[in-house]
Amino acid sequence: MWPAATEGAAEMRPVAEIRPVAEMRPVRAEGGGKERRDDGGKETRGGSGVARRTPAMDGVSASVGSSLVELAWSSSFGPSGMGSSADEAGGASVTGGSAASSATAPSVVARPEGRMPRCYEKNVRGARCSVVGVVLPLSRVSKPRDIVVATHGHCFDGMASAAVFTHLVRSLSPGQPLSFRYRSCGYGPGMATIPEGWLDGDENAILDFRYTKSARLSWYFDHHITAFGSAAEEREALASGDATHRVFYEPTYGSCTKLIADVASDRFGIRSEALAPLVAWADIIDAARFPSAEAAVDRNEPVLKLASVVEHHGDGPFLKDLVPRLVERPLEEVARGADIAELFRPLGAARETFIRRVKQVGTRMGRVVFVDLSDAPIDAAAKFVTYALFPDAMYSVTLTRQKQHCKISVGYNPWCGKERLHDIAAICRRYDGGGHPVVGAASFPLSELARARTVALSIARELDT
Helix, strand or coil: CCCCCCCCHHHCCCCCCEEECCCCCCCCCCCCCCCCCCCCCCEEEECCEEEECCHHHHHCCCEECCEEEEEEECCCCCCCCCCCCHHHHCCCCCEECCCHHHHCCCEEEEEECCCCCCCEEEEECCEEEEEEEECCCCCCCCCCEEEEEEEECCCHHHHHHHHHHHHHHHHHCCCCCEEEEEEEECCECCECCCCHHHCCCCEEEEECCCCCCCCCCCEEEECCCCCCCCHHHHHHHHHCCECCEEEEECCCCCCHHHHHHHHHHHHHCCCCHHHHHHHHHHHHHHCCCCCCHHHHHCCCCHHHHHHHHHHHHCCHHHHHHHHHHHHHCCHHHHHCCHHHHHHHHHHHHHHHHHHHHHHHHCEEECCEEEEEEEEEECCCCCCCHHHHHCCCCCEEEEEEECCCEEEEEEEECCCCCCCCCCCHHHHHHCCCCEECCCEEEEEEEHHHHHHHHHHHHHHHHHHCC
């Protein structure tokens, strides 16, 4: 199980009552030691201990999330007090009595970022004693490395890619605190690539999506033939790979998930038998490796129900919840979860409506099935249903209207028994879309619905030649 993202030190609570005071005041600590003011570099004595503080310490900080962590200690706390030893303070030198490791007891206190260390007055077991606030590096309280994972959203392969990549990064960084943020990326009007501003982590990955040229990009995995804007960009990206900018691209792969799993195994020696079913299913779904069109449409299989849920709900918050579960738990268990069943229930009814509409309006144009569903928005689509309803059709072109755009989906029927004659990715690329030689899509603004209909008909006629 990988650690959950640390929300920041603001969640921490002091182990004793602490209130800031404007300056160090001379008070007598329990034990009868002398009173001393801290005036920069002098000792603050009390009881049997000595805590050294210098003005230079005021500029040192240890960042944790959005807060600074401050280590405060008092010479009057014995080993049975709040903390343990100087080792817990990141090796701070605190002397007192005969043993530095047991004379004092540190405590960790959270305060907002930007405030300088201050002195504190602390009440512990009835003893009122001055405490010098000192900012120290704490090895056991450190900021997690922030990993941004920008993956193809509303896509089973995109979700599975994020899970396998998460396992890879965790395996490459054993024992290190990591925080993962998942961004759902979708092709639409005006979004041909991921904005560079999205790549704002300590490490940034793009998975199963078009390449974004950026010095911030740490990892890139994709298998789409339209992954790069040009051949020159592809050559430059593949030539620049190093430890801080790794690019893995192979358009012959059926899924990005399988590509990541193979790179993890072959390049880094990292394998996961637990994730093998997820990798296998991603390859089946994304490459349409079903035994028949009917099997592709059937939703009695729990994993295919999960695939439908992902296609409809797979935004960033959804991925944030589901990806860690796929890393930690078996795929079948996740797919059979009560929450997935609840999300699928209305989708199942919407899919049946979609299938009925395809039956009503689907039109044969030679070896192409043309389906125009742009008269009303769709709630859910059923992939491959055109091939189940028109099994001898070689291609399908479907126009749908969604909430924010309209979409042309183009595909080759892998069960038709005929050899494919056209590169669908190249056709879709003309309209700022993309995909694979066997399947692709292009999106248009809702205001350009008439143009989208014209383009869809043009593509259908081209595929019939």
